Amino acid sequence: MKIKATFLDEISYDIPHQNWGVEEWDKDFQAMKAVGIDMVVLIRCGLRRQMTFPSEVLKREQSCFTPSTDLIQMFLDLAQKHDMKFFCGTYDFGISAIDPNYDPDAEAKVIKEVNDEIIERYSKHPAFSGWYLAQEIAGDGYRAADCYRDVAKRLKEKTNNLPIIISPFMRGSKVAGQITVDPKLHEEQWERILSKLQGLIDIIAFQDGHVQFEELPKFLKINKRLCDKYGMDCWTNAETFDRDMPIKFLPIKWDKLWWKLQAAESAGISNALTFEFSHFMSPNSCYHAAHGLYKRYQEYLASQKEEK
Template identity: 50%
Template structure:
């Protein structure tokens, strides 16, 4: 198969192509953004469960480590009545007793494999139903204290994820992020916090809907104006922002990423990318993304000077043992790419 040229090493053969475009696409060895973090999507909104035991989870942490992951983030500690650890507080609220203590499991594995664990706050579901964040504040006041008391001794407990997913139209979220972010930092001697909002782009549609895109999307100017206000409001309570990268078109990445980085710099936050490893363009919602698309998104984050790349998420969409066999191939393509650097 030696006749098959990997195009990336073949820039000289493309006379007539605009130079700036070439730079973007060909010199990827100086344009690399590696994935060093992943969400752990136990208690899912919309991703079917794999029914793994502790054995499969440990194997997955080994795969993550081999790929270079040093950060794992529990996407939420509970959603409505399903919870990840036996919270005395949440059980009193009517949540179901979980069969396994996943927080203990993930903290233990993170410690064993040298990773930093971020705890994702509880999501009551009320915010999704009503747009009102007060329930999230009320519940998480208790959850934060309980969790730190119960698990704060783990050296792998490395930070907090404020799990409320918002976009521009949720500016009431400022108060929630400020209140909860400050509480997280206070109980834990200043451990870092981060958020992962979405950009209100053309692919910002409901997972269960029959649509893939919508017409009413945000402009880059509106995005900047509205997020500037949000960043200003949460400054000091949020240490990093990791915008989800899948709701805009690929050719829009550079413009939005540049603005995001400028805003993060302005307010003293780190700018991460949440590189979605599932494909938003397909009727099956969702299966692993085409490697070419993931690479485009990662390289755009590098061009914008982002600080770190995390992914949603490894275990379904990039793991060699995922229930979706194309995830194993995505893992192999990513590892080939890393090895070629």
């Protein structure tokens, strides 16, 4: 059970920025590679008025501010340099799929236009390896499935069937102020969503942080069963930040990450994506507890090797 991929959390909803330039990122890609991460997933190419590249579409349609750096270009070049795969996140309106104002068609329209621009600008880059649909939903966010479907179909056609990832969340007891689902309802809701996405989504990596540790194996087994049924690859999004502490958010305690990786392994899952390396488990992170997490993870990798 290894962490194979990490999100790149530029632009973020809730994680403060590290203010890294290309040198700092270069060093961090190197640190990722050293522990076996060879895939980076840009979490979104834009959010509300912010964007990661100077998009003409987003300037015109969403009045986005011009960024100081073209981050997609920078991440693609660094991925190539370090022999890693780059997956590109789509634009995010910042409206929840259970919000009455959520309009999947309006969202899909802009996302597709931005994707076309990304395809034109970057898709020929040797490191460009796939897509990530940025909207994060739980099982009650089924209305987003139409948007996913619409966007994914066009991506499959226009970029030669490149793989597409989603990373939903489970409505466990750690979702603030929300109704908790039981495993049965979780399974019904996702049955309904995944049946619409067959052949369009390649990898699903459910976020592992919202359910209690003791309930995790149960939920992960459901996820695996559903993915198998619909021909999708079931990963886990092994979150490396701690959801149980008053400071939202700092690096997770190693033991908690270890329990979650064990739970995924016991459910038959063999790959993990993480949110995310650079703040929460990097030796370069502004949070020093991440340096410790990196060391503990290295020790874990060494012990895994010995076992074999």
